[in-house]
Amino acid sequence: MSLIQLEINQDALARAMRLGGHRTASEAVAAALEEYNRIHAQDAVSMTCHCLISSTA
Structure with a gap:
């Protein structure tokens, strides 16, 4: 783990x-x-599957 300084909207936080x-x-x-990370990993898998299906059609 590392210490990182970020500017974050306090209301959103x-x-x-x-x-x-x-x-x-x-x-x-x-x-x-x-x-x-979970959402974007799913998107990447979905996009890969979509491309594979499209290329075989």
Whole structure:
């Protein structure tokens, strides 16, 4: 783990902490990054599958 300084909208951070039930800003940011990565990994798989199907049609 590393220490990184970020400028984050405090209202957005507070909302994410409240909605996610996170006790710290670090927990909220880590959860957001995990969700971001999960979504984009799914998009990459979907795009690959779509390309494979399109190329065989």
